[in-house]
Amino acid sequence: MPFIPHTESEIREMLDVIGVDSIDDLFDEIPEALRAQVLSLVPEGINEMEIARVMTERANKDGLYTNFIGGGAYEHHIPAVVWELTTRGEFYSAYTPYQAEASQGTLQLLYEFQTMMARLTGLEVSNASLYDGASALAEAVLAAVRAKKNANKVLMPSTIAPVYRQVVNTIVRNQGIELIDLSFSEVGGHTPLEIVSQHTTDDVAALVVPQPNYFGVLEDVDALTDWAHDHGLLVIGVVNPIAMALLEPPGHWGEHGADIAVGEGQPLGAPLSSGGPYFGFMCAKQKLIRQMPGRIVGRTVDTKGKPGFTLTLQAREQHIRRSKATSNICTNQGLIVTAATIYMALLGPDGLRRVALKCHANTKRLLSSLAKIEGVEKLFDRPFFHEGVLRLTQDPAAILRALEAQGIVGGIDLSQHYPQLGQTMLVCATETRTDSEIDAYETHLERIMSRRRLDPPCAQKIAGSG
Amino acid sequence: MLIFELSKPTRKNISQSPREEPEITDIPEAHLREHPPALPEVSELQVVRHYTRLSQSNFSIDTHFYPLGSCTMKYNPRACNKYAMLPEFLMRHPQSAVATGQGFLQCLYELQEILKDVTGMKGVSLTPLAGAQGEFAGVAMIRAYHDSRDDHVRDEILVPDAAHGTNPATATMCGYKVREIPTDAKGDVDVEALRVAVGPQTAGLMLTNPSTLGIFEGHIQKIADIVHQAGGLLYYDGANLNAIVGKVKPGDMGFDVIHMNLHKTFSTPHGGGGPGAGPVGVNDRLLPFLPIPIVTEEGGDYRWLAEQELPQSIGRLSASMGNAGVLLRAYIYARLLGKEGMNRVAEFATLNANYLMAQLRTRGFDMAYPTRRAAHEFIVTFKNLKEQTGVIAMDVAKRLLDKGYHAPTVYFPLLVPECFLIEPTETESKQELDGFTDALVEILEEAQRDPELVKSGPHTTTVTRLDEVKAARELDVAWDNE
Numbered sequence: 001m002p003f004i005p006h007t008e009s010e011i012r013e014m015l016d017v018i019g020v021d022s023i024d025d026l027f028d029e030i031p032e033a034l035r036a037q038v039l040s041l042v043p044e045g046i047n048e049m050e051i052a053r054v055m056t057e058r059a060n061k062d063g064l065y066t067n068f069i070g071g072g073a074y075e076h077h078i079p080a081v082v083w084e085l086t087t088r089g090e091f092y093s094a095y096t097p098y099q100a101e102a103s104q105g106t107l108q109l110l111y112e113f114q115t116m117m118a119r120l121t122g123l124e125v126s127n128a129s130l131y132d133g134a135s136a137l138a139e140a141v142l143a144a145v146r147a148k149k150n151a152n153k154v155l156m157p158s159t160i161a162p163v164y165r166q167v168v169n170t171i172v173r174n175q176g177i178e179l180i181d182l183s184f185s186e187v188g189g190h191t192p193l194e195i196v197s198q199h200t201t202d203d204v205a206a207l208v209v210p211q212p213n214y215f216g217v218l219e220d221v222d223a224l225t226d227w228a229h230d231h232g233l234l235v236i237g238v239v240n241p242i243a244m245a246l247l248e249p250p251g252h253w254g255e256h257g258a259d260i261a262v263g264e265g266q267p268l269g270a271p272l273s274s275g276g277p278y279f280g281f282m283c284a285k286q287k288l289i290r291q292m293p294g295r296i297v298g299r300t301v302d303t304k305g306k307p308g309f310t311l312t313l314q315a316r317e318q319h320i321r322r323s324k325a326t327s328n329i330c331t332n333q334g335l336i337v338t339a340a341t342i343y344m345a346l347l348g349p350d351g352l353r354r355v356a357l358k359c360h361a362n363t364k365r366l367l368s369s370l371a372k373i374e375g376v377e378k379l380f381d382r383p384f385f386h387e388g389v390l391r392l393t394q395d396p397a398a399i400l401r402a403l404e405a406q407g408i409v410g411g412i413d414l415s416q417h418y419p420q421l422g423q424t425m426l427v428c429a430t431e432t433r434t435d436s437e438i439d440a441y442e443t444h445l446e447r448i449m450s451r452r453r454l455d456p457p458c459a460q461k462i463a464g465s466g
Numbered sequence: 467m468l469i470f471e472l473s474k475p476t477r478k479n480i481s482q483s484p485r486e487e488p489e490i491t492d493i494p495e496a497h498l499r500e501h502p503p504a505l506p507e508v509s510e511l512q513v514v515r516h517y518t519r520l521s522q523s524n525f526s527i528d529t530h531f532y533p534l535g536s537c538t539m540k541y542n543p544r545a546c547n548k549y550a551m552l553p554e555f556l557m558r559h560p561q562s563a564v565a566t567g568q569g570f571l572q573c574l575y576e577l578q579e580i581l582k583d584v585t586g587m588k589g590v591s592l593t594p595l596a597g598a599q600g601e602f603a604g605v606a607m608i609r610a611y612h613d614s615r616d617d618h619v620r621d622e623i624l625v626p627d628a629a630h631g632t633n634p635a636t637a638t639m640c641g642y643k644v645r646e647i648p649t650d651a652k653g654d655v656d657v658e659a660l661r662v663a664v665g666p667q668t669a670g671l672m673l674t675n676p677s678t679l680g681i682f683e684g685h686i687q688k689i690a691d692i693v694h695q696a697g698g699l700l701y702y703d704g705a706n707l708n709a710i711v712g713k714v715k716p717g718d719m720g721f722d723v724i725h726m727n728l729h730k731t732f733s734t735p736h737g738g739g740g741p742g743a744g745p746v747g748v749n750d751r752l753l754p755f756l757p758i759p760i761v762t763e764e765g766g767d768y769r770w771l772a773e774q775e776l777p778q779s780i781g782r783l784s785a786s787m788g789n790a791g792v793l794l795r796a797y798i799y800a801r802l803l804g805k806e807g808m809n810r811v812a813e814f815a816t817l818n819a820n821y822l823m824a825q826l827r828t829r830g831f832d833m834a835y836p837t838r839r840a841a842h843e844f845i846v847t848f849k850n851l852k853e854q855t856g857v858i859a860m861d862v863a864k865r866l867l868d869k870g871y872h873a874p875t876v877y878f879p880l881l882v883p884e885c886f887l888i889e890p891t892e893t894e895s896k897q898e899l900d901g902f903t904d905a906l907v908e909i910l911e912e913a914q915r916d917p918e919l920v921k922s923g924p925h926t927t928t929v930t931r932l933d934e935v936k937a938a939r940e941l942d943v944a945w946d947n948e
Binding site for chain 2 (some may be wrong): 001002003004005006010011013014015017018019020023024027028029030031033034035039040041042043044045046048049051052054055056057058059060061062063064067069071072073075077079081083085087088089090091092093094095096097098099100101102103104105106108109110111114115116118119120122124125126128129131132133134135146161163164167169170171174175178201208218221222244245246247248249252264271272273274275276277279280286289295296297298300301302303304306308309310312313315317318319321322323324325328329330331332333334335336338341342344345346347348349350351352353354355357358360361364379383385386401402404409412424431451
């Protein structure tokens with residue numbers, strides 16, 4: 001029996017102490033009719049050598065691709081130190097630091113994390129993290145609505161990732177909160193003030209402002225922030241943490257700065273990992289700290305006056321306030337935050353800035369290389385960070401499939417979520433892409449586009465001849 | 467010492483960042499940051515030493531017995547970590563095509579099947595990112611179900627007073643009112659009170675079984691009937707699934723929807739507070755509402771089911787598909803255990819709990835529910851100790867740290883005064899349990915002989931007892947060098 005240490009004689013001894021004949025007797029309070037069900041779909045157990053083979057075979061089947069996808073999750077170099085330290089048993093197998101004196105390692109690390117995030121976003125306070133970027137945005141919307149009593153609407157630009165908007169909708173709709181979609185400029189790929197200012201501000205709690213936005217485009221964050229504050233709205237910034245090494249942080253947007261900043265923490269040392277675990281971060285102005293969901297670590301002293309760390313403001317949380325809590329959340333993403341904290345410490349301000357600069361430079365190179373190809377056009381004329389949108393004369397889904405056969409995952413097909421833009425895809429090149437990989441992408445795309453142009457697939461011929 | 471205090475301006479780790487520093491010509495000044503963020507400037511060795519030392523001031527399963535009730539702190543097999551972190555899984559972008567992830571998807575599909583079997587449910591979605599998000603998904607499905615039948619008068623969720631705080635908090639997040647149901651003297655749900663509480667306003671009942679009191683809810687079939695007859699649905703909080711896995715299936719108890727905590731029952735690491743994973747399972751009537759995406763299989767090909775196929779779904783809960791890496795660890799664990807191993811989990815978790823309870827009772831400790839069998843956990847109350855010596859449960863907890871044991875859950879459930887909720891799990895040996903008993907007996911003796919010694923603990927940890935009032939009153943949540 002895997003991981004169960006008991007010997008036969010120990011079992012006997014233990015049963016005698018309890019005063020029963022068999023382990024089965026321990027289940028005598030469970031109605032007979034409910035007991036001893038057969039597991040039919042669980043396979044027979046295997047040992048570690050066998051599971052190693054199963055997993056390795058499946059991993060090999062999946063293979064490795066050269067990745068040009070971003071869209072919320074980004075491939076970055078992760079220093080060896082990050083996961084070597086993160087998977088130390090003392091971090092990996094510890095739990096929520098409820099016993100502060102036995103958890104100073106995790107608690108101090110979280111305090112350092114909070115400090116780093118506050119500095120990165122230019123805001124005063126940070127919590128100890130949330131599940132992921134999308135759910136962090138949902139929590140920010142809820143916090144803003146709590147802070148602005150009697151307001152139940154939030155202005156949500158369409159330049160926020162579609163899946164983020166879906167997640168926010170799933171999480172907030174049962175509380176009677178209305179999300180108002182804002183359209184975007186098809187020229188700039190941004191959310192112009194003229195569009196925002198057409199909307200009512202009655203009953204509106206907040207304006208959400210992405211930087212960069214889903215298209216990689218930089219928004220006019222200063223103007224948007226000032227407009228929102230002039231109309232009594234809170235500003236929720238949705239930012240990429242790597243971009244923060246370079247771009248004006250939300251705390252400095254406009255006259256007074258954004259009130260809350262959230263985002264996906266994955267770029268800070270977490271692998272793409274097929275979708276998670278990642279972490280969401282949330283920073284805010286000090287005055288909003290009591291509206292924040294999730295764990296917060298505070299610095300204090302022990303009985304001898306020595307500095308130490310503990311969970312604080314727990315009266316906001318579900319285990320104390322129950323149905324009146326700020327959220328039902330009762331975890332942070334501790335382990336991934338451990339990785340992120342170590343990552344930020346290793347990179348430092350200079351390292352993080354270089355990563356951001358190189359991401360930008362690589363994406364610029366990628367966009368201009370690909371846009372040279374006949375049938376490929378770069379959309380949007382505004383500055384961007386490390387992603388961009390390309391319009392194709394061919395079906396992006398088919399093009400992406402053809403690229404995949406060449407070992408390239410080439411981008412995200414935007415046709416479904418942004419049909420008004422036509423046949424478009426979102427591409428990204430982080431610091432991990434080399435010039436030769438970008439050149440190879442160009443070569444393959446060129447070849448695929450021209451072959452399809454000269455010799456269109458059957459379906460297209462028929463459609464074309466009709 | 468904070469990492470910031472080791473920092474010296476201009477120190478760099480040049481091997482960790484791109485060599486070149488390309489110039490920016492196409493981003494207007496107004497968008498750029500004026501001052502670099504004040505992150506630490508420390509060497510790689512300083513980082514390694516700092517965080518290694520920090521780790522060493524943690525208690526963890528790998529270093530200490532950690533009998534935290536309701537948290538199921540069992541051994542986290544290293545193989546689960548190693549094989550979930552194969553490069554192909556780690557490097558795969560979540561938005562890349564399913565064709566590039568068939569091996570990965572196969573693991574998830576098989577995990578869905580295993581979880582269906584273990585819970586006796588008809589469908590499973592792996593997407594919730596934690597237990598609380600699983601709860602949210604579960605209650606949101608209950609709401610979607612009633613809404614789909616145009617049954618809009620149901621605005622109340624029933625929750626036993628012993629429930630985890632997440633239950634009422636979740637009900638609120640789903641727009642429901644919460645009504646508490648009292649617990650009877652034996653620790654079961656007060657069935658008569660439930661009978662009175664249900665009605666056309668009842669959307670559902672959230673129940674943990676075995677309950678947070680560590681006992682199997684004896685009236686479960688009656689409770690299921692009462693709630694169902696009122697038109698409500700029954701929600702299973704899977705926090706204590708470890709007590710019954712392989713023994714009883716929640717589906718057979720009449721539950722309509724369940725969330726599981728893979729970081730408990732399926733041994734994925736707690737990681738200092740996360741990430742977890744909180745898959746949900748449902749019976750037939752809730753199938754259309756499962757959160758998306760879900761893995762499906764046709765002729766050996768795996769793909770996601772999403773909006774198109776499940777238009778009534780409550781929707782998406784995360785930017786991708788759930789905590790993939792956590793799910794892979796749970797899958798590996800389930801394969802290592804297999805059918806036989808899975809059956810043994812509840813047996814040995816229950817054996818350990820009842821043995822520890824019997825030992826402690828013999829050695830003079832008071833059980834909150836002495837006539838009941840322990841499920842995988844049980845409650846000790848220090849009410850008498852407090853009256854005799856002034857030593858409270860928290861003092862005993864802190865003193866345990868000095869003896870090399872992580873404290874059990876304290877002051878939960880709220881119904882029992884001065885309580886410890888103790889959950890040893892199946893992976894602990896008899897020797898470890900005996901050592902823990904001896905340590906508690908020592909503390910009991912200390913409390914009689916020298917209560918101050920216990921009240922002033924812990925004495926051997928890196929810090930002594932912390933001033934939590936100061937932490938909340940004089941908030942310091944980010945370091946300020948100035």
